[in-house]
Amino acid sequence: xxxxxxxxxxxxxxxxxxxxxxxxxxxxxxxxxxxxxxxxxxxxxxxxxxxxxxxxxxxxxxxxxxxxxxxxxxxxxxxxxxxxxxxxxxxxxxxxxxxxxxxxxxxxxxxxxxxxxxxxxxxxxxxxxxxxxxxxxxxxxxxxxxxxxxxxxxxxxxxxxxxxxxxxxxxxxxxxxxxxxxxxxxxxxxxxxxxxxxxxxxxxxxxxxxxxxxxxxxxxxxxxxxxxxxxxxxxxxxxxxxxxxxxxxxxxxxxxxxxxxxxxxxxxxxxxxxxxxxxxxxxxxxxxxxxxxxxxxxxxxxxxxxxxxxxxxxxxxxxxxxxxxxxxxxxxxxxxxxxxxxxxxxxxxxxxxxxxxxxxxxxxxxxxxxxxxxxxxxxxxxxxxxxxxxxxxxxxxxxxxxxxxxxxxxx
Numbered sequence: 001x002x003x004x005x006x007x008x009x010x011x012x013x014x015x016x017x018x019x020x021x022x023x024x025x026x027x028x029x030x031x032x033x034x035x036x037x038x039x040x041x042x043x044x045x046x047x048x049x050x051x052x053x054x055x056x057x058x059x060x061x062x063x064x065x066x067x068x069x070x071x072x073x074x075x076x077x078x079x080x081x082x083x084x085x086x087x088x089x090x091x092x093x094x095x096x097x098x099x100x101x102x103x104x105x106x107x108x109x110x111x112x113x114x115x116x117x118x119x120x121x122x123x124x125x126x127x128x129x130x131x132x133x134x135x136x137x138x139x140x141x142x143x144x145x146x147x148x149x150x151x152x153x154x155x156x157x158x159x160x161x162x163x164x165x166x167x168x169x170x171x172x173x174x175x176x177x178x179x180x181x182x183x184x185x186x187x188x189x190x191x192x193x194x195x196x197x198x199x200x201x202x203x204x205x206x207x208x209x210x211x212x213x214x215x216x217x218x219x220x221x222x223x224x225x226x227x228x229x230x231x232x233x234x235x236x237x238x239x240x241x242x243x244x245x246x247x248x249x250x251x252x253x254x255x256x257x258x259x260x261x262x263x264x265x266x267x268x269x270x271x272x273x274x275x276x277x278x279x280x281x282x283x284x285x286x287x288x289x290x291x292x293x294x295x296x297x298x299x300x301x302x303x304x305x306x307x308x309x310x311x312x313x314x315x316x317x318x319x320x321x322x323x324x325x326x327x328x329x330x331x332x333x334x335x336x337x338x339x340x341x342x343x344x345x346x347x348x349x350x351x352x353x354x355x356x357x358x359x360x361x362x363x364x365x366x367x368x369x370x371x372x373x374x375x376x377x378x379x380x381x382x383x384x385x386x387x388x389x390x391x392x393x394x395x396x397x398x399x400x401x402x403x404x405x406x407x408x409x410x411x
Contacts, residue, residue: 020379025305028298029371036357043267043282044275044359058275058359065361072365073372081321081376085144088137095134098127099172116176126362128173128181132331133366135169135185140323143196150197180350184334191330192323244345246271247278250285258288275359277351280343303333309378316384321377328370
């Protein structure tokens with residue numbers, strides 16, 4: 001077993017970059033970004049030509065968002081994780097105010113019947129994407145500050161504040177409406193509360209209450225038509241089942257190896273939002289079952305790395321970083337499952353992007369910011385494991401944290 005002094009000699013603190021990057025996570029991230037840019041170009045050229053007389057319109061804008069997202073990611077990577085523990089609770093009122101602003105006619109931008117964007121002229125910001133990351137920071141910080149009460153208190157009082165925050169956020173998102181983001185934030189929040197010490201019994205009661213509210217909401221208005229189309233899409237292929245039918249046709253036409261890059265038919269004005277909500281169907285049509293498996297493996301590896309980073313951070317006492325890493329893993333995993341479920345006609349359409357692949361500047365930039373935060377957790381964990389001092393860091397230390405619950409300890 002190598003002693004601590006020898007490790008310090010082999011990996012000096014004067015080399016803060018190379019040895020402290022999770023290469024496995026970076027490879028998966030770069031592969032998904034590369035595949036995403038290629039698939040976006042393929043899926044969007046025809047619709048961009050029709051709408052803007054420029055086949056590269058969406059590709060150019062996504063490339064700009066990618067560059068901006070990388071700048072944001074580099075900046076976030078330089079900041080200590082503990083800094084976000086303090087900032088999360090301060091950013092929460094701001095994002096809630098933005099969720100209110102986006103609902104005001106004349107301020108919020110409406111697209112396809114949904115009011116989800118704030119327009120700043122040169123670009124539009126989808127507030128629900130920001131809410132995912134800020135809610136994750138807030139809940140992780142709350143678990144550090146109140147984790148003991150959540151685990152040991154016989155009453156539900158310690159749960160009231162995070163549940164009220166989740167309820168207000170979810171209610172504002174449903175008014176947009178953005179049912180998909182509501183599910184992602186709510187499920188990620190429950191997963192973090194479970195890791196923070198809330199018993200399964202309490203979570204089951206909370207989940208049951210949430211379902212009593214969300215199921216009737218999901219059956220109201222246009223969502224009822226989506227459920228009808230999901231149950232029997234071929235009976236409604238000319239109207240409310242149109243998207244689902246053509247998504248299935250794209251996936252079925254791809255076979256094992258697909259029709260080749262650019263060889264998809266459904267993107268030629270048959271499948272609406274092919275470059276966004278249904279980009280996975282276009283991927284399946286052009287690269288087949290093998291392409292689907294490759295992309296699923298990359299997303300699966302990204303989620304696994306998030307959980308591994310969280311576990312390592314927990315072991316060295318970086319508990320806020322552990323919650324953040326676990327939360328990012330749950331968030332990315334749930335969103336990928338929901339997006340692919342819609343494309344496979346397992347779930348009704350929800351308007352959720354496929355992270356790092358679908359068109360959308362807000363989604364891409366926030367996802368890259370989350371990945372940078374995950375990388376920073378890994379970096380600080382490696383410093384702690386090797387007993388090396390942190391250098392080139394910004395931020396402050398915070399109060400004593402509460403460890404993430406270990407499953408074996410509950411018996």
